[in-house]
Amino acid sequence: MVLKTQAPKQSSYDVVIVGGAIFGSSAAWFLSDDKDFDGSVLIIERDPSYEFASTSRTNSCMRQQFTAEINVKCSQFAADFVKNLRQYMGNDERVPELEIQNFGYMYLADNEEFADVLIESQAMQVAAGAGTRVLTPEQIKQEYPFYNLDDIILGSINTVDEGYWDGITVFDWWRKSARERGIEYCQNEVVAMTKSANGERVESVTLKSGEIISCGQVVNASGPRAVLTSRMAGIEIPVEPRKRFTWIFQAEQPLDRPLPLTIDPSGVHVRQEGTEYYLAGGHADYDPAPDYDDFEMDHDLWQDHIWPVMASRIPQFEAIKVTNEWAGHYAYNTFDHNAILGPHDEVKNFIFLNGFSGHGLQQSPAMGRGIAEIIAHGEYRTLDLSDFGYDRIVKNKEFIEKAVI
Ligand SMILES: Cc1cc2nc3c(=O)[nH]c(=O)nc-3n(C[C@H](O)[C@H](O)[C@H](O)COP(=O)(O)OP(=O)(O)OC[C@H]3O[C@@H](n4cnc5c(N)ncnc54)[C@H](O)[C@@H]3O)c2cc1C
Structure with missing residues (x-):
């Protein structure tokens, strides 16, 4: 080009x-x-x-579930800025009023080590003003009955100023x-x-x-x-580029409530996208720095890894149809x-x-x-x-x- x-x-x-x-x-x-x-x-x-x-x-999501307190504070300012965009822009009437779709991030832990990280982080996040809750598998199931939690020992979610923003x-x-x-x-x-x-x-x-x-x-x-x-x-x-893939899909049987941005222990993540769609993301285990102009999709990754992981975590996602997909680069601090x-x-x-x-x-x-x-x-x-x-x-x-x- x-x-x-x-x-x-x-x-x-x-x-x-x-x-x-x-x-x-x-x-x-x-x-x-x-x-x-x-x-x-x-x-x-x-x-x-x-x-x-x-x-x-x-x-385009934001969360307060970080392990470094300053990152929690940066996202809290982001939430304030987004919700008050017009005021920050000098009450310019042309500026739209924005909201955050607070479906939250659901971190799922399948081992004690990561569960301990979630518990420790939740204490720090709450002290910093976040609404993070640590949940047992039974509590998760009550709020989100669609998950398969057989291997999960703990989850963590915050639905205040955490989710999608424009x-x-x-x-x-x-x-x-x-x-x-x-x-x-x-x-x-x-x-x-x-x-x-x-x-x-x-x-x-x-x-x-x-x-x-x-x-x-x-x-x-x-x-x-x-x-x-x-x-x-x-x-x-x-800092190196790292390739990250996104897929947008529809489910034959949509979930009956908004899907939090769910971070599966495998690293695959999936969330609500608007009212009718879902968004999944992930990357290959082999994760070298790609060429700066390489944005090619990895279709095998979807078929062999992302979709099976998702369908196992949320069985309703066994019958889905991909409607859009893209690759992007993180500026990854190694x-x-x-x-x-x-x-x-x-x-x-x-x-x-x-x-x-x-x-x-x-x-x-x-x-x-x-x-x-x-x-x-x-x-x-x-x-x-x-x-x-x-x-x-x-x-x-x-x-x-x-x-x-
Ligand atoms: C798939 C994916 C999902 C993501 N999801 C989230 C998310 O949910 N929440 C979140 O907070 N973040 C997310 N991120 C991260 C976030 O999008 C990036 O951190 C952010 O957009 C980086 O912005 P930037 O301006 O640093 O870089 P970029 O948007 O890459 O912009 C850099 C610009 O510099 C220009 N440029 C480069 N070199 C030169 C040069 N020599 N001369 C002139 N111009 C130059 C480029 O053309 C480019 O426009 C995601 C990223 C990806 C790829």
Whole structure:
């Protein structure tokens, strides 16, 4: 595919953001919303159709069932932001009122070790204000009689601010509003960067069409391609693309109540999709980094693994019809599965917004706001996101998130 290029209007910007999908747009919008920031912002996006961006291939759910407390707090802000989108957007009447479909996530444990993780996490989540409940198989069966729970010893669910939300509408409004407030989006690709003589600053980015654009700060919001962008500044990050598959299907005998986003112990997950459909997701056991342009489906995976697992967990799913399917890429943090956020320790004006693995969409309000605070004020002012800092990678000190789907 040959992508078009455009020239930016200026040759110099205070902030250049590489990638204009949910994270680039979130950071830009929060900057535009900061009364103390009046700098110029350019977003360079190689493909404004966003056809292959993770943002377009997402499953768009949010949850508070994480093992790291700060991730619970990020999702709580996401819930607040989504439910009050219009107010956050200055009571703009054009902005729709959004709701969260609170079917919840149902984690199922088939062994003591994972059951202990769920019990421990539930205590932390509840202390942080979440509505997580730990359930015995009998209690699960009472609320959701359609599950086969023969091998299950414990479950965990939260139906408050946990489920599906319309991430694409939020993304659309961030872009629209950011543009209206003077943020410039430009179709092009960043192909190189030049650094200052002492190596402490990125001075300019070079575009595919040849222009060289000076920058005060540069933000890496390039999703699964994050490592390609950081290498332009001589920086390595442990982020790789990972292929994740989604199938939409109808059941011959639909369930009589909404299906929580059920995480089977096998890793297969399935949930309600609207009123008539269901959505299943998963990946192959062999899970290498694919080519950046490889979005081919794995039909055997569905036939031999995903569907049998699902039909065994929910026997009503033995007779189903697939109506849509797609592959997308996670920007997978191979080091500790958590985001990598904030400035680099040596190249101080190079800012990460990377490695969100499978839970980035719901982190886009909190993390975009955090990066805007770093750019405008040099510090986090609302949620302290410093645990996600790059220095943990230099120090080889993991900040593990165990609940990665
Ligand atoms: C199948 C699937 C299901 C998911 N489900 C969920 C979910 O239920 N809940 C959740 O919270 N998260 C989910 N996620 C994760 C979430 O979608 C991502 O974390 C999020 O969309 C990442 O956004 P991003 O802006 O970082 O990356 P992307 O959306 O990939 O955007 C990066 C952009 O950068 C551009 N770019 C890259 N390099 C350059 C360059 N050199 N120059 C210019 N532009 C460049 C690309 O063209 C792209 O548009 C899911 C992801 C997938 C794939």
